[in-house]
Amino acid sequence: MAVSERSVFITKTGAIAATVGSAVGLGNIWRFPYEAGIHGGGAFLMCYLLFIFILGLPVLCAEFIMGKGTRSNIFSAYNKLSPGKNWKFLGFLGILASLMILSFYSVVAGWTIEYSIGSICNNLDFSSAETGHNQFNELTTGWRPLVWTIIFLFCNFFILIGGVTKGIERASNILMPLLFLLLLAFCIHSMTMPGFGEGMTYLFAPDFSQITPSVLLGALGQAFFSLSLGLGCMMTYASYFNNKSNLGQTALTTAMLDSLVAILAGVIIFPAVFSFGLTPEAGPTLVFEVLPNIFHQLPAGMLWSTLFFILLFLASLTSTVSMSEISISYFCEVKKLSRFKATLISSAIALIGGILCALSFGAMSDFTIFGKTIFNLFDYVSSNILLPVGGFFCSIFVGWFVSRKFINTQMQGDKKSISGFTPVLVFFLRWICPSAIFLVFLNSLGII
Numbered sequence: 001m002a003v004s005e006r007s008v009f010i011t012k013t014g015a016i017a018a019t020v021g022s023a024v025g026l027g028n029i030w031r032f033p034y035e036a037g038i039h040g041g042g043a044f045l046m047c048y049l050l051f052i053f054i055l056g057l058p059v060l061c062a063e064f065i066m067g068k069g070t071r072s073n074i075f076s077a078y079n080k081l082s083p084g085k086n087w088k089f090l091g092f093l094g095i096l097a098s099l100m101i102l103s104f105y106s107v108v109a110g111w112t113i114e115y116s117i118g119s120i121c122n123n124l125d126f127s128s129a130e131t132g133h134n135q136f137n138e139l140t141t142g143w144r145p146l147v148w149t150i151i152f153l154f155c156n157f158f159i160l161i162g163g164v165t166k167g168i169e170r171a172s173n174i175l176m177p178l179l180f181l182l183l184l185a186f187c188i189h190s191m192t193m194p195g196f197g198e199g200m201t202y203l204f205a206p207d208f209s210q211i212t213p214s215v216l217l218g219a220l221g222q223a224f225f226s227l228s229l230g231l232g233c234m235m236t237y238a239s240y241f242n243n244k245s246n247l248g249q250t251a252l253t254t255a256m257l258d259s260l261v262a263i264l265a266g267v268i269i270f271p272a273v274f275s276f277g278l279t280p281e282a283g284p285t286l287v288f289e290v291l292p293n294i295f296h297q298l299p300a301g302m303l304w305s306t307l308f309f310i311l312l313f314l315a316s317l318t319s320t321v322s323m324s325e326i327s328i329s330y331f332c333e334v335k336k337l338s339r340f341k342a343t344l345i346s347s348a349i350a351l352i353g354g355i356l357c358a359l360s361f362g363a364m365s366d367f368t369i370f371g372k373t374i375f376n377l378f379d380y381v382s383s384n385i386l387l388p389v390g391g392f393f394c395s396i397f398v399g400w401f402v403s404r405k406f407i408n409t410q411m412q413g414d415k416k417s418i419s420g421f422t423p424v425l426v427f428f429l430r431w432i433c434p435s436a437i438f439l440v441f442l443n444s445l446g447i448i
């Protein structure tokens with residue numbers, strides 16, 4: 001929804017649908033399985049769930065409180081709540097990270113368009129179980145991913161300036177439950193696979209010896225990425241909530257649905273990985289290499305794959321629309337540019353980043369910085385470092401510098417009583433969240 005419109009989500013379900021729409025996306029279905037795959041499965045899942053509920057949930061409430069209480073974007077929210085300008089850097093951090101994420105996210109969303117069209121035209125080769133890898137390489141090297149990235153960014157641009165965001169939200173109210181049902185159906189199918197037991201053990205039986213600093217940092221980044229936290233994205237969405245909305249309930253529903261979708265994706269991918277003799281450590285390409293093998297096994301596989309990739313594409317759009325809003329609201333509300341210009345600038349920056357990321361799988365695959373391709377570097381720096389840093393400061397800010405009365409009023413909706421939940425939330429925001437994030441960072445630097 002356009003920031004300049006400053007309208008309100010009329011219904012409670014509207015607000016929940018929009019936040020879930022932002023949270024559920026490639027982060028759950030593409031990023032979670034690949035991160036779990038490179039970080040040992042069960043140990044990663046356990047840390048991820050722990051971080052979602054003890055760190056993500058309070059920070060989500062903090063973003064909601066700031067957004068609903070100030071009715072503004074991340075820059076103005078910090079300005080309104082604190083007289084000094086010391087917190088301005090968080091707005092810039094939000095813009096930088098959101099544009100980096102938009103860049104690599106658009107490349108992966110571009111793959112979903114390519115796979116959708118390939119399925120519709122019956123061009124994907126599902127004839128044997130070995131084809132996933134070759135199929136992926138064929139589709140993602142050379143000029144093609146560039147074109148699909150550009151097309152995806154154009155769709156995103158069109159929605160952002162065309163004022164059709166409401167339409168997208170309405171459509172996603174129907175389509176997201178459909179995606180959920182489709183995932184459930186694939187889960188049931190995955191129970192019939194020979195690798196089901198092995199896949200389940202891999203995902204659900206944590207091997208504690210696998211918990212290394214990189215697993216902890218990866219799980220922290222994934223928790224924030226998945227909940228769209230740390231950049232003021234949820235803050236912006238909460239600025240459209242109406243006064244009666246119950247923030248705690250919205251936050252809890254979002255966190256539960258979001259982690260459920262990630263777990264379902266894991267239940268689909270890992271049994272298939274073991275059934276087809278593949279390895280879980282494939283990285284960002286994992287899901288796209290494994291899925292064709294699954295579709296190959298299903299009756300009317302092309303139909304399933306068409307439906308799946310189209311829904312995944314739409315889920316990506318509802319997420320990119322929300323992350324684009326961070327930089328657009330800055331250019332519009334702080335730099336006073338027109339919405340069209342603001343959207344154009346943000347999209348152009350994401351396009352340049354997106355092209356570099358797309359080339360990481362082809363012409364620039366040998367170009368690395370700190371041993372990472374540009375795609376991996378953007379993903380790592382934004383998700384594992386910038387998002388937790390944003391969350392760290394947001395939780396300190398709300399925990400220490402915002403009055404309890406303000407927090408209570410925002411959390412309570414239309415009730416006037418003091419909620420027993422507010423002191424617990426403040427305790428988490430003051431002590432638990434900042435210190436846990438800090439410890440994970442120290443740990444990953446090898447200091448503790």
Ligand code: TRP
Pocket residue numbers: 022023024025026027028101224225226227228229230231233319320322323387
């Ligand atoms: N949470 C989304 C996903 O899982 C991605 C996303 C949308 C995001 N907005 C964000 C990530 C803001 C970080 C910050 O696909």
